[in-house]
Amino acid sequence: MMQTLTTISISLNGKIVAIQSDPRTRLSHVLREEFHLTGTKVGCDAGDCGACTVLLDGKPVCSCLTAVGQLPDAEVTTIEGLVEASQTFDRLQKSFLQHGAAQCGICTPGMLVTATALLEEKPAPSETEVMDALGGVLCRCTGYRKIIQAVAAANQSESAAAPADTASPVGQRIVRLDGWRKVLGRDIYGADEWPADSLALRVIRSPYPHAEFSFGDLENFAHENPGIHAIFTARDVPGRNCYGVHPHFADQPVFAERETRFLGEAVAAIAGETSAIAGIDPASFPIEWKELPALITPAEASASGAPLLHASRPQNILVRGRVVHGDVERALRDSAIVVEAEYETGFVEHAYIEPEAGFARRVGDRIEIQCCTQSPYMSRKDIAGILGISEESVRIIPTAVGGGFGSKLDLSTQPFLAVAAWHLRKPVRLVYSRPESIRCTTKRHASKIRCRAGASADGKLLAMDLDGEFNTGAYASWGPTVAARVPIHGSGPYDVPHYRALTRAIHTNLVPAGAFRGFGVPQGTIAQEQLYDTLAEKLGIDKLEFRVRNALDETSPTVTGQVIGPGVGIRACFEALRDHWNSVRLETAAFNSGNRTLRRGVGVAGMWYGCGNTSLANPSTMRIGLQRNGRIAIHMGAVDIGQGSFTVVTQICAEALGVPVDRFDLLPADTDISPDCGKTSASRQTFVSGNAAFLAGKQLREKIDALGSSPDLQALPLDERGYVVSAEATYDPPTKPLDANGQGIPYAEYGFGAHLAEIEVDLELGTLKVLRLTAAHDVGRAINPTLIEGQIEGGVAQGLGMALMEEFIPGKGENLHDYLIPTIGDMPQVESILIESPSPIGPFGAKGIGEQALIPAAPAILNALYDAAGIRIRKLPATPDKIRAAIRAKASAAQGNSHD
Ligand code: FES
Numbered sequence: 001m002m003q004t005l006t007t008i009s010i011s012l013n014g015k016i017v018a019i020q021s022d023p024r025t026r027l028s029h030v031l032r033e034e035f036h037l038t039g040t041k042v043g044c045d046a047g048d049c050g051a052c053t054v055l056l057d058g059k060p061v062c063s064c065l066t067a068v069g070q071l072p073d074a075e076v077t078t079i080e081g082l083v084e085a086s087q088t089f090d091r092l093q094k095s096f097l098q099h100g101a102a103q104c105g106i107c108t109p110g111m112l113v114t115a116t117a118l119l120e121e122k123p124a125p126s127e128t129e130v131m132d133a134l135g136g137v138l139c140r141c142t143g144y145r146k147i148i149q150a151v152a153a154a155n156q157s158e159s160a161a162a163p164a165d166t167a168s169p170v171g172q173r174i175v176r177l178d179g180w181r182k183v184l185g186r187d188i189y190g191a192d193e194w195p196a197d198s199l200a201l202r203v204i205r206s207p208y209p210h211a212e213f214s215f216g217d218l219e220n221f222a223h224e225n226p227g228i229h230a231i232f233t234a235r236d237v238p239g240r241n242c243y244g245v246h247p248h249f250a251d252q253p254v255f256a257e258r259e260t261r262f263l264g265e266a267v268a269a270i271a272g273e274t275s276a277i278a279g280i281d282p283a284s285f286p287i288e289w290k291e292l293p294a295l296i297t298p299a300e301a302s303a304s305g306a307p308l309l310h311a312s313r314p315q316n317i318l319v320r321g322r323v324v325h326g327d328v329e330r331a332l333r334d335s336a337i338v339v340e341a342e343y344e345t346g347f348v349e350h351a352y353i354e355p356e357a358g359f360a361r362r363v364g365d366r367i368e369i370q371c372c373t374q375s376p377y378m379s380r381k382d383i384a385g386i387l388g389i390s391e392e393s394v395r396i397i398p399t400a401v402g403g404g405f406g407s408k409l410d411l412s413t414q415p416f417l418a419v420a421a422w423h424l425r426k427p428v429r430l431v432y433s434r435p436e437s438i439r440c441t442t443k444r445h446a447s448k449i450r451c452r453a454g455a456s457a458d459g460k461l462l463a464m465d466l467d468g469e470f471n472t473g474a475y476a477s478w479g480p481t482v483a484a485r486v487p488i489h490g491s492g493p494y495d496v497p498h499y500r501a502l503t504r505a506i507h508t509n510l511v512p513a514g515a516f517r518g519f520g521v522p523q524g525t526i527a528q529e530q531l532y533d534t535l536a537e538k539l540g541i542d543k544l545e546f547r548v549r550n551a552l553d554e555t556s557p558t559v560t561g562q563v564i565g566p567g568v569g570i571r572a573c574f575e576a577l578r579d580h581w582n583s584v585r586l587e588t589a590a591f592n593s594g595n596r597t598l599r600r601g602v603g604v605a606g607m608w609y610g611c612g613n614t615s616l617a618n619p620s621t622m623r624i625g626l627q628r629n630g631r632i633a634i635h636m637g638a639v640d641i642g643q644g645s646f647t648v649v650t651q652i653c654a655e656a657l658g659v660p661v662d663r664f665d666l667l668p669a670d671t672d673i674s675p676d677c678g679k680t681s682a683s684r685q686t687f688v689s690g691n692a693a694f695l696a697g698k699q700l701r702e703k704i705d706a707l708g709s710s711p712d713l714q715a716l717p718l719d720e721r722g723y724v725v726s727a728e729a730t731y732d733p734p735t736k737p738l739d740a741n742g743q744g745i746p747y748a749e750y751g752f753g754a755h756l757a758e759i760e761v762d763l764e765l766g767t768l769k770v771l772r773l774t775a776a777h778d779v780g781r782a783i784n785p786t787l788i789e790g791q792i793e794g795g796v797a798q799g800l801g802m803a804l805m806e807e808f809i810p811g812k813g814e815n816l817h818d819y820l821i822p823t824i825g826d827m828p829q830v831e832s833i834l835i836e837s838p839s840p841i842g843p844f845g846a847k848g849i850g851e852q853a854l855i856p857a858a859p860a861i862l863n864a865l866y867d868a869a870g871i872r873i874r875k876l877p878a879t880p881d882k883i884r885a886a887i888r889a890k891a892s893a894a895q896g897n898s899h900d
């Protein structure tokens with residue numbers, strides 16, 4: 001398409017500027033790429049996420065939907081302009097910090113800009129007015145509650161936060177240490193920084209779930225398209241054209257060779273000048289495709305005679321999981337009541353607001369990649385293998401991460417960037433589009449779980465039998481972890497003496513399924529907690545009481561034979577809900593007696609989750625040092641993906657060392673300067689890196705004390721790490737391998753929780769509104785209650801989405817208007833109750849909360865739906881059409897019965 005350049009004059013942040021551009025160019029593009037105003041974020045380029053919101057003549061608009069040709073003489077204000085000029089904004093950003101309203105922070109500029117416009121018009125808005133105003137800005141982390149509170153309280157003076165100079169920081173609501181950068185729009189995410197001479201990359205991908213291909217004349221294509229510098233394919237991978245998070249299962253090529261196994265799989269990458277790359281029509285790329293039959297469901301893929309995606313994996317089974325304890329068949333025969341059901345969940349998209357992005361450059365014989373990632377050290381290892389160089393020759397510099405939730409544990413842009421920059425010896429940049437991010441990156445596993453459970457007449461759980469089938473897509477990713485975790489957790493946090501759980505992760509020609517907050521445990525818990533609800537009902541026992549009676553305690557063995565010992569807080573979580581459970585059920589019954597169309601319901605569900613890797617070493621190493629200026633440097637290799645680990649781990653270290661957190665200088669993760677803290681996943685950073693920080697803090701305290709009371713720091717020599725004194729400590733949780741029946745000690749520490757959901761269903765429309773969710777979580781010790789509440793509220797939002805609206809169908813809905821995630825209007829009131837049953841081995845007793853917060857939300861909502869309408873939706877999500885159909889089916893069955 002021919003471009004016509006026009007000069008357009010606008011007022012940008014109070015200054016008149018001239019934009020020379022095609023009038024159709026997006027304002028967001030001009031702001032970021034030409035004016036480097038990267039506080040304006042781009043999450044979708046389609047008007048769906050609101051991350052790009054700016055003020056146009058004082059009104060919030062999506063800058064991605066605003067063409068610069070619409071702007072002559074307009075006044076555009078970005079977050080950078082508000083930082084300098086708006087008192088309202090100033091109060092708002094402080095309120096965001098105090099309330100913990102920014103987690104990953106990628107949505108924060110859009111939220112702040114929109115809220116500034118609201119407060120300029122309405123200084124004291126109601127909660128409904130805040131929700132209406134922010135309805136167009138998506139947040140995937142916070143669950144919106146703290147954002148609503150922050151906006152509503154912005155013009156009030158009270159502070160919800162504790163000062164950072166507090167002498168004893170553990171347990172304090174200290175503002176997150178990386179918060180200022182986020183509320184100023186200055187945090188650097190994957191797409192926000194690039195060397196001026198960067199080339200751009202475009203990845204060519206398979207249009208079919210399964211296909212063979214052959215390239216045409218690539219050289220000629222490069223010649224015919226001025227500005228193209230090189231085209232890379234599998235033959236250009238200098239080392240191993242294969243990577244994967246589990247080395248033993250590594251199977252994913254950087255570029256496919258002759259055959260692609262899922263829609264969106266990469267076959268080539270074109271590098272060139274940014275404008276040339278933007279102008280390429282992928283349909284003109286010289287490649288011939290031959291579509292092949294595709295295996296879409298696990299049933300097809302594991303059927304006898306089905307072709308194999310990977311020759312070494314019979315029946316397309318990637319891996320099996322197994323935990324067997326006692327004699328399940330005998331116990332089921334002996335049970336007074338046995339219930340049985342099957343539950344299905346679809347693929348779920350992570351839908352972080354930041355698509356994957358980064359740049360790479362070759363520095364001599366080393367490669368440096370700056371990108372958004374949850375796992376810098378794992379990425380370093382794989383990139384070294386791909387380039388055929390040593391790990392020390394690879395430097396990964398993580399940017400701020402605009403949401404990860406598991407998917408940014410896997411490589412995405414990095415292999416393409418590495419190969420291109422290695423050959424070209426020039427910096428190369430790649431930013432995924434929203435459709436590319438959704439189409440090609442990992443998903444939560446789709447699942448089919450069949451289970452049976454039996455209990456005695458007095459309500460003692462006797463047996464559970466679970467069979468789980470997980471669609472793991474074309475490559476291994478985290479499939480082995482999901483297959484291993486689900487059987488361990490499939491009993492729920494209950495004493496189940498006879499147990500059998502068998503799982504399989506099965507390859508299909510679909511996008512790889514990987515890690516997503518909970519590693520399969522949310523899918524298992526949706527089945528198990530609904531089944532136990534049915535069991536309690538058949539037994540005629542109160543559903544909360546049934547759970548309390550069967551809850552694990554300090555002496556009962558888990559289904560892997562582990563006696564956890566002190567710190568099992570599940571019963572306390574249920575008990576914390578009991579009063580509310582009793583009163584709200586009475587209120588619900590009263591409401592329902594006066595309503596024919598609207599029905600309310602109450603549901604409860606419990607959870608447990610092992611913190612850290614399953615029976616595998618997952619050490620974290622923390623280094624700290626006293627600087628000559630008297631401040632403490634902390635090398636934070638633990639990537640903060642929004643959950644607050646920078647702050648929590650520093651609080652732990654500060655308490656152990658005996659100094660306030662405002663005396664710390666944070667050196668963020670960088671594989672060249674920080675020791676390995678492992679990946680940010682599996683709710684391990686507070687527990688594992690927190691323990692390493694605790695040990696380092698104690699060590700440094702001893703060394704400082706040994707210096708005496710008043711040394712001249714300027715005069716002291718520096719140690720080998722460049723500090724006056726320094727300490728480095730490693731912590732690795734004590735676990736034991738599981739035997740062939742899955743018996744052993746898979747985790748050193750567990751988090752526990754229970755949610756109580758109150759919902760309202762419209763029986764005619766099938767719509768379901770979650771009114772309120774009360775979440776009790778045993779966190780061992782609440783290191784920073786504000787950050788924990790943020791995790792809980794965000795987990796509730798993702799659980800609600802999983803229960804009611806989210807399903808990724810490969811090939812469809814690769815955007816944020818077809819793939820729906822909860823908006824601010826979908827969120828209920830959330831009350832968090834923090835239970836502190838200290839872990840004997842957690843830092844100050846603390847346990848993880850990241851995954852835990854999501855797991856019980858969906859089953860609690862689904863149990864509430866049953867309570868309200870007497871229906872179970874066995875294939876999630878429970879969308880209004882399914883709810884309405886189930887209500888009608890139930891009504892006609894009842895009518896049929898009455899005619900019998
Ligand atoms: S980037 Fe503009 S609305 Fe998402």
Ligand code: FES
Pocket residue numbers: 101102103104105106107108138139140141142353402403642
């Ligand atoms: S804090 Fe809103 S998307 Fe992460």
